[in-house]
């Protein structure tokens with residue numbers, strides 16, 4: 001922390017407070033090596049959330065910088081992502097209005113591609129596309145010590161990973177206590193799924209594992225127990241996956257929590273063996289399935305062996321304690337409601353802990369744009385560029401699906417209706433059953449937000465007993481069991497007179513298990 005006001009602020013607007021920016025910590029950690037010790041001493045990190053009004057962010061940043069000084073430029077570097085580009089544009093506009101002498105530098109995935117038409121790029125002084133670890137310190141050095149940079153848009157230097165300082169010492173004690181700690185053992189992805197920004201990487205680069213694990217141990221010794229790996233495919237190189245998992249097995253504590261993104265069709269025996277050693281509550285795997293339709297997979301260049309995927313998911317569900325968070329995407333080119341429904345049913349039959357239902361977004365720079373004309377793809381022009389309609393699903397169907405996804409989060413992914421879910425999904429197609437429930441909920445409540453657990457319990461009671469005419473008392477008992485297990489403490493009308501033992505004391509062990517389960521049910525999972 002500099003004694004005098006900083007000359008360089010690294011800033012971003014995170015999606016929520018719990019997300020700490022790993023990208024900016026890289027830039028800060030590399031200031032000395034690629035900019036100079038004097039620059040590091042004059043740099044600070046200031047994070048905000050997108051919920052904070054732009055005027056407040058501007059006031060806080062200007063306050064931090066103090067008066068404009070004559071001795072040279074003051075620099076603010078912003079990390080720009082899909083979730084913050086609108087708000088950051090406003091912040092940059094206000095900053096440049098108030099203090100035109102400020103040098104604004106932009107970087108991050110949202111301004112790394114198709115930046116020519118972006119308002120924020122017009123307002124800023126410099127843009128570094130791609131990796132910023134080396135180029136940002138170098139640009140600051142040039143701005144402060146000269147020679148002045150000639151280019152406004154700089155293509156970020158992609159240095160060898162051994163030339164990049166690891167950022168983990170930049171996580172503060174407060175970060176360790178209250179925020180998710182993002183870490184990366186590798187960057188990039190060798191696969192080419194056309195909807196994904198990582199498909200442009202063409203390959204993956206691994207950090208030196210010894211060096212990385214030493215840094216991770218530093219975090220662990222400081223008390224960190226909650227690690228989210230942002231590696232696009234954790235199980236790409238099995239030897240590395242095993243070494244990392246063994247590292248954590250050697251440090252197992254009851255509060256350890258590890259999140260990894262894995263590809264579903266690559267789970268060799270030795271990796272399975274290692275995974276099976278972890279007790280409940282520690283491992284969370286995010287498994288992107290996206291679509292089970294071979295035609296759609298081929299169209300978007302997604303290589304996925306569906307048989308192996310199902311066999312591996314089945315193994316994980318039956319033989320490991322890993323919490324399985326799976327993803328499906330609606331609206332891919334050529335995917336119909338019927339083919340999506342088949343994929344959902346196939347996935348649901350495997351019983352993963354969560355199925356996250358996303359809607360396709362056309363990210364800047366991604367090759368999926370090549371299908372727009374042929375497959376009738378219409379995307380929102382504003383972030384997050386969600387698909388509005390395709391040749392295979394019209395606008396009304398997309399909206400219908402978005403409501404379904406919201407209700408699915410409330411009723412299935414929330415974990416609050418574990419037993420009643422099987423009633424809701426009964427029938428030959430769980431997806432069709434849930435779609436009917438979703439349509440009914442929409443017609444009867446007219447909303448997808450602000451629905452309390454009590455409104456949902458009463459709504460479900462009506463639907464299950466009156467619309468699909470299940471036996472009243474057994475429905476009530478199942479809803480009662482779920483309601484009580486969820487820990488809710490109010491009074492749904494359908495359970496009136498049945499909630500007598502709800503104050504039954506909960507043992508410490510039960511409470512601890514519930515907390516671990518809730519931790520897994522958090523909706524803040526990554527893409």
Ligand code: B12
Nearest residue numbers: 014015019023077079081082083107108110131132197198
């Ligand atoms: C963590 C994360 C999130 C978190 C948010 C984190 C936060 N800070 O608030 C959560 C889970 C909320 C999230 C949500 C979403 N995310 Co997300 N997420 C990520 C993830 C996994 C890690 C980011 C990271 O730390 N990377 C590692 C660091 C080192 O890389 P980096 O951030 O890119 O930083 C480097 C450069 O960009 C650059 N740089 C960064 N900042 C700056 C600043 C300056 C000044 C300069 C010069 C350079 C620079 O230098 C850094 C070092 O080289 C990435 C995938 C990935 N592995 O990167 C996706 C990713 C960023 N997400 C993406 C998307 C699409 C989403 C969602 C829309 C997904 C969805 N299905 O809805 C949502 C949007 C949420 C919303 N509210 O609208 C896309 C981004 C597209 C974009 N244009 O921004 C990514 C790249 C995934 C992908 N492969 O497609 N996400």
Ligand code: SF4
Nearest residue numbers: 189191193196198232
């Ligand atoms: S979806 Fe996953 S596997 Fe496909 S390119 Fe993106 S990160 Fe790689």
